[in-house]
Amino acid sequence: MRFSKDDANKLLQIMQARRDVRGNRFINTPIEDEKLQMILEAGISAPSVGYSQPWRFVIIKDNKIKESLVQNFEDENTKAKAIFKDKTLYHKLKLEGIKEAPINIAVLYEPKEEAVLGMTSMKKMGEYSVVCAVENMWLMARALNIGIGWVSILDEKKVLQSIKAKKNTQLIAYLCVGYVDKFYEESELKTLGWEEEKELSEVVTLC
Ligand SMILES: Cc1cc2nc3c(=O)[nH]c(=O)nc-3n(C[C@H](O)[C@H](O)[C@H](O)COP(=O)(O)O)c2cc1C
Structure with a gap:
């Protein structure tokens, strides 16, 4: 399949x-279920080290679980506020958007027990593969x-407990998903x- 310049421009526009x-x-x-399906299909279309596809997507709609996540966030954010105590903006x-979003998705990393092609030297490639799924x-x-x-x-351990994740899994991303105004x-x-935007010229180095 070949794409046109217009397609590439559209992709950049979406990004x-x-x-x-x-x-x-x-x-x-x-x-809609069909749209959630497309989002998840995009996730599993991501590249992964050694084609290990080490991801798991936990869909959360249950209010009790969401409430435990809100509490988890509040506890962790209290600690964060102390770290940013001189920056009043942080407190505001x-x-x-855990409760406000109709769906939450916890994106987990499930490491393989056996060796993975491409992960023999750089051990974090499994986690990075799951991040690729998140961006998709x-x-x-x-x-x-x-x-x-x-x-x-968030406290990662508590999130994993709240969603009853399998042992040895890691939380890569906790996503709040919903339509917006x-x-x-x-x-x-x-x-x-809070932060300034970096120009392309600031982050590209010729070597
Ligand atoms: C790894 C990662 C973790 C993030 N965690 C948070 C978070 O805990 N709370 C939040 O409000 N935004 C979070 N963000 C969103 C960033 O603040 C946001 O991407 C950044 O400000 C750029 O804005 P934009 O995504 O709207 O372009 C996170 C983004 C990334 C990539």
Whole structure:
């Protein structure tokens, strides 16, 4: 299959329009099964080291589980607030959308017991493969006008307990997924002045 320049431009447009969505933007509209399926298909289309496909996607809709995740976030965010005690902006930020998003997805890494091609020297490649799946999901969701927010201010062990994950699995991403009232045009953290955007020239080095 060959793609056109227009296709490539469209892909770049989707990438540039992807945003991290938090609880202030999610709306109640349920996500259609067919669209959730497309997001998950995008996830499993990702590259993986040695074609190990070491991912597992746990879909969470249950309010009790979500409540335990909110508590988990609150506890961890209290510690984070102490770290950023001099930055008043941190205390005002909404940094998750666990309850507001109709669906949460925990994306897990399930390491293989046997050796994996490509992972004999660099041991983190399994985890990185799962991150590739996450980005695919994020982009597919955006193409479907669905928002995703990645929440990482969480105690990983407690998340794994809450979702009854198998032993030896790792939490790579906790995603809040839902329709939104609007997508911001740029990163919210840029708009709020938390971080500046880096230019391409600042991050490319010739060697
Ligand atoms: C690995 C990872 C972890 C993140 N964790 C959080 C988080 O815990 N809470 C949050 O509000 N945003 C989180 N984000 C979203 C980033 O803040 C966001 O991607 C960044 O500000 C750029 O904005 P944009 O994604 O809207 O372009 C995370 C993003 C990544 C890639």
